[in-house]
Amino acid sequence: MSMTDIKKGLAGVTVDYTAVSKVNPETNSLLYRGYPVQELAATQPFEAVAHLLWKGELPTDEELAALRAEERLHRALDPDVRTAIELVPLDAHPMDEVRTAVSLLGARDLAGTGSVLDAGGNPEENLARSIRLFAALPAIVAYGQRRRRGQDLVEPRDDLDYAANFLWMTFGEEPDDIVVDAFNRSMILYAEHSFNASTFTARVVTSTLSDLYSAVVAAIGALKGPLHGGANEAVLHIFNEIGDASNVGPWLDEALASKRKVMGFGHRVYKRGDSRVPTMKAALDTLIEHYGRPDVAALYDALESEFVSRKGIYPNLDFPSGPAYNLIGFDTLTFTPVFIAARVTGWTAHILEQAASNALIRPLSEYNGPKERHVEGYVADASAAAAEADVAQRAEEMAE
Numbered sequence: 001m002s003m004t005d006i007k008k009g010l011a012g013v014t015v016d017y018t019a020v021s022k023v024n025p026e027t028n029s030l031l032y033r034g035y036p037v038q039e040l041a042a043t044q045p046f047e048a049v050a051h052l053l054w055k056g057e058l059p060t061d062e063e064l065a066a067l068r069a070e071e072r073l074h075r076a077l078d079p080d081v082r083t084a085i086e087l088v089p090l091d092a093h094p095m096d097e098v099r100t101a102v103s104l105l106g107a108r109d110l111a112g113t114g115s116v117l118d119a120g121g122n123p124e125e126n127l128a129r130s131i132r133l134f135a136a137l138p139a140i141v142a143y144g145q146r147r148r149r150g151q152d153l154v155e156p157r158d159d160l161d162y163a164a165n166f167l168w169m170t171f172g173e174e175p176d177d178i179v180v181d182a183f184n185r186s187m188i189l190y191a192e193h194s195f196n197a198s199t200f201t202a203r204v205v206t207s208t209l210s211d212l213y214s215a216v217v218a219a220i221g222a223l224k225g226p227l228h229g230g231a232n233e234a235v236l237h238i239f240n241e242i243g244d245a246s247n248v249g250p251w252l253d254e255a256l257a258s259k260r261k262v263m264g265f266g267h268r269v270y271k272r273g274d275s276r277v278p279t280m281k282a283a284l285d286t287l288i289e290h291y292g293r294p295d296v297a298a299l300y301d302a303l304e305s306e307f308v309s310r311k312g313i314y315p316n317l318d319f320p321s322g323p324a325y326n327l328i329g330f331d332t333l334t335f336t337p338v339f340i341a342a343r344v345t346g347w348t349a350h351i352l353e354q355a356a357s358n359a360l361i362r363p364l365s366e367y368n369g370p371k372e373r374h375v376e377g378y379v380a381d382a383s384a385a386a387a388e389a390d391v392a393q394r395a396e397e398m399a400e
């Protein structure tokens with residue numbers, strides 16, 4: 001038996017520095033570039049937080065205006081991307097649709113460049129790519145939902161900021177300020193969370209000096225799973241299954257007896273609650289009030305209190321976000337794509353950081369397969385025999 005200390009799932013392993021955000025489970029806090037996320041959610045438009053994540057500082061008025069102008073330039077759904085989206089079957093998961101759209105954007109943007117991350121040597125170009133992706137994603141997500149509903153594309157509106165325009169392109173209606181505010185807060189809360197699975201995936205891809213789009217496409221794949229971003233969708237399936245607050249007890253009896261995971265609860269880092277939940281729950285409460293849906297509050301509260309008292313496991317951000325997106329009118333399958341549109345800011349900030357201070361990410365593993373064995377009938381030829389002898393001699397030297 002080996003004495004190697006295996007850190008399954010890299011749990012508890014610190015693999016690098018980051019200046020993008022700090023998750024502190026001890027104080028239940030989350031800082032983006034030093035600012036508490038609650039303060040950002042209460043005061044900033046999502047565009048300003050994107051600027052903060054990429055550049056390390058909140059924007060001045062002029063910088064915000066410039067970012068907004070750039071975002072507006074790249075908001076409309078590109079006709080080729082629309083064609084690519086329409087090639088994706090209507091019953092495919094929308095995460096696959098967004099992944100495909102980003103892949104096409106990357107292939108087109110990098111055509112003729114050798115398709116690498118400029119070996120970390122062109123951060124300005126990669127920042128420009130990040131801004132274009134951030135600007136392009138809402139139209140991709142919005143059109144995906146609309147085509148599944150049999151609705152036409154809605155063109156962006158230049159008089160609306162990012163969050164309001166995202167809702168406009170999704171629903172084709174002027175969004176209410178209360179809804180825009182709750183949605184903007186959710187985007188800020190979803191933007192960044194240190195070395196979570198999708199961000200780490202993006203950093204692994206970046207570490208090979210691959211390109212920014214490949215890193216984002218890989219990150220989308222990691223975000224799709226229900227143990228990570230896919231949990232916001234899964235929360236709504238659970239809400240629908242339970243139906244009413246009065247069913248929570250029996251539903252939980254069965255879920256726990258069958259060892260089922262209750263999505264929207266638990267976290268790899270936070271063990272006493274997720275720092276973002278109070279802010280998102282407050283945003284959900286404003287939506288519950290706005291849409292007159294006390295039944296949602298009753299179900300939320302009943303499931304939270306029953307699960308916490310039985311298991312001592314607390315809700316994560318996906319628990320309030322799922323019902324919030326449902327109330328806003330997003331289809332359940334669109335929730336995780338909305339998460340992509342937010343998290344692309346954090347992913348790209350990490351891609352830029354990894355590229356600027358790169359080391360190939362390549363951990364070790366402990367082999368636990370069959371002992372060395374040999375293919376029947378194999379006879380080493382002279383050169384293979386010499387190479388094997390060479391390897392054996394080096395192994396002996398290293399052992400000395």
Ligand SMILES: CC(=O)SCCNC(=O)CCNC(=O)[C@H](O)C(C)(C)COP(=O)(O)OP(=O)(O)OC[C@H]1O[C@@H](n2cnc3c(N)ncnc32)[C@H](O)[C@@H]1OP(=O)(O)O
Pocket residue numbers: 009226227228229231260261262263264265266267268269313316317318
């Ligand atoms: C934005 C985000 O990505 S936030 C995370 C979103 N994901 C979810 O909501 C999915 C549900 N939650 C989970 O699966 C887990 O809590 C994770 C994967 C997020 C983190 O878990 P880990 O740190 O890997 O711990 P792990 O999954 O091993 O759980 C530890 C124990 O708590 C239990 N547990 C953890 N979360 C849950 C849950 N949601 N429901 C039921 N049991 C749970 C596990 O079954 C395990 O029990 P055991 O020790 O008896 O086997």
Ligand SMILES: O=C([O-])CC(=O)C(=O)O
Pocket residue numbers: 192193195196197228267268269316317
């Ligand atoms: O940090 C994690 O492991 C998951 C998470 O909450 C996030 O990515 O927002």
